[in-house]
Amino acid sequence: MSDERYDAVVIGAGIAGITAARDLTDRGRSVVVLEAGDRTGGRTYNRPFAGLDLTVDLGGSWINRSLQPHMRRETQRYAISVTEDPSITGASFYTGGRRRLMPVPADEISDLERALAFLRDASRRVDTDRPLSEQPITDFDVTPDEFFTGLELPELTRELLYGMISCYSGAPCTEMSMLHIVAQVAAYGHATTGFVTALTERFVGGGAALLHAMIDRSRLEVRLGHTVARIAQDSDGVTVSTVDGQHVDARVCVLATPTNVIRHIDIVPGLDAEKQKVLAHNHVSRATKACILVRNLGGRPFATGTGTFQMISHAYQVDDERDILYAFGCKGGDDDIxxxxxxxxxxxxxxxxxxxxxxxxxxxxxxxxxxFDGTYRVDRAHEALTSLAVLNRPEDRIVLAGTDVDDSVWRTWMEGALNSAIFAAGHADARLATITSD
Ligand SMILES: Cc1cc2nc3c(=O)[nH]c(=O)nc-3n(C[C@H](O)[C@H](O)[C@H](O)COP(=O)(O)OP(=O)(O)OC[C@H]3O[C@@H](n4cnc5c(N)ncnc54)[C@H](O)[C@@H]3O)c2cc1C
Structure with missing residues (x-):
């Protein structure tokens, strides 16, 4: 036992942990945040690009305030400056082992349209205002092959689609659940064009700007370098212990780490058996992102396909000759780099x-x-809906938070981290109310 006792201890100082701590603080609860790393922000991580007076996002970057209600509200509340990317000026595609200036050969355009219409129509069955796990959409929790079966897509159209799908999930198409992609199209306003046009706003000063504003404004107590190794829970509350033997006591715990690392924390008694089963093995996303300084790009093009990178977006124009690109791939795939x-x-x-x-x-x-042990949670096919339902079932004193457990169409994104934090803080606050009135 320690001398201090908080209403809530939050583990992880990413967007979800900080938002949950802010919400609980707003409700008058005493809160401490324990963060293993030497910085806040988690998967939003900015640093200056070497040799340039420019900050790049190594993790989360793009938002859309019209489509993302939590992001709209939070950026307004903290008066966060946001910039809009200028329109793209061209495109380049790579399928069948070569570069193309059209997405697919001319005689496959109608097949591409058919496939995109099929995806868009599927997305219309997703209610963006309801938790995914409560909706009758198990037929989307399948592999891309199973999802598109029956369309008999020609090879290069299928390749292009799978390149996009793989890029947006960071996972091999043989394993991942299409639920992730169908939900994404629903999030874009049921528009497949959203893959290219929806996420075009960015925080001035990098993806962690919002989070730093929350910490400063609410004067949150965040302890860096506190790697949690153990959570002991009993009828009185929780005792959270770090790897170097420090202890914090609290009435409730918000566990806001990436799901892939929860199994390294000794939780006693353990989380419910179904959660433990879901958390026992890694999800399948192994996305990679590179910030690349280039010369002689020519305009602000966009690229996608089945090259080594499955997508390359223009990020910044540095000067007349040089630009920064953000390039996305999938680790462990055929074209690992x-x-x-x-x-x-x-x-x-x-x-x-x-x-x-x-x-x-x-x-x-x-x-x-x-x-982190991964980028963002993308489940295996046939497991996604169960995993969402199970991970969002609160325990007595512990509630999970974070984009990885978010049960909305914005799961994996910063918006999903905010959504999940609001749910977790609400649950923790309600539980605290019952404890206080005991
Ligand atoms: C490469 C990449 C690109 C992305 N691009 C976008 C984008 O353009 N737009 C967008 O909206 N989203 C994007 N995302 C996703 C977005 O960054 C995440 O959804 C969001 O930042 C996740 O926040 P979180 O709070 O759920 O988790 P995290 O940010 O991962 O926070 C979890 C925290 O827990 C800490 N932790 C781990 N273990 C322990 C422990 N034992 N004890 C204490 N602390 C611990 C970690 O250090 C971390 O700080 C991207 C992510 C990546 C990786």
Whole structure:
């Protein structure tokens, strides 16, 4: 036991943990946040690009205030400056082992339209205002092959679609649940064009700007370098212990770490058996993101396909000659790339932009970082809806929070982290009310 006793202890200082702490503080609860790393922000992580007066996002970056209600409210509340990306000026595609200027060959355009219409119509069955796990949509919790079966798509159309799907999930198409993608299209206002046009706003100063405003304004107590190793729960509350033997007592606990790392925390007695089963094995997303300084790009193009990177977005124009690109891939896939290998990155960029010179690369390896062990939660096919229902079932004194457990169409995004935090803080506050009145 420690000398201090808080109403709530929050584990993890990402957007979800900080938002839950802010909400509980607003409701008059005493709260402490324990964060293993030496910074707040979690998967929103900005740093200056070496040699440039420019901050890049190694993790979360894009938002959309019209489609994301929580983000709209929070950015207004804290007067966070947001910029809108200028329109793209061109596109490049890579399928069938070569670069193309059209998404698919001309004789496959109608097949691509058929596939996108099928995806859009499926998304219309998703109610964006209700938890996914409560909706009758098990037929979307299948692999892409199972989802598109019956459409008999030609090879290059299928390849292009699978490149996009793989990029947006960071997972191999053989394993992942299409629920993730159908929900994404629903989130974009039931529009498949959203994959290219929906997320075009970014925080000025980087993805962690909102979170820093919350911490400062609510004067949150955040303890960095506190890696939680154990949570003991009993009828009195929880005792949270760190790897170096510090203890914090609280009445309730909001566990807001990535789901892939929860199994490394000794929870006594354990979480319910079904949660433990879901948390026992990693989800399938191994997305990678690289920030690449290039010369001679020419405009603000967009690229997608089945190249080594499945998507390359324009991020910043540095000057008349140089630009920063954000490039996304999937670790462990057929085209795995070592982002520290400049020649490999150059070859990958050249698949889409053959005349572009790669000058420098920065990235954070989320998959190798033990505090994350992955990028964002994308479940295996046939497991997604069950996993959402199970992970969102609150325990007596512990409630999970974070984008990985979010039961909305914005799961995996910052909006999902906010949504989940609001749910978790509400549950923790209600539980505190019953304890206080005991
Ligand atoms: C490469 C990449 C690109 C992305 N792009 C976008 C985008 O453009 N737009 C968008 O909206 N979203 C994007 N996202 C997703 C977005 O960043 C996340 O949804 C969001 O930041 C997750 O917040 P969170 O609070 O749920 O989790 P996290 O930010 O992961 O916070 C969890 C915290 O728990 C801490 N922790 C872990 N273990 C322990 C422990 N034992 N004890 C104490 N603390 C611990 C971690 O250090 C971390 O700080 C991207 C993510 C990545 C990785």
């Amino acid at each position: 070592d982002l520290n290998d400049r020649a490999a990155v150059r070859a990958a960029v050249h698949q889409y932009y053959p005349d572009t010179e790669v000058l420098a690369v920065d990235h954070h390896d989320w998959n190798a970082d033990p505090l």
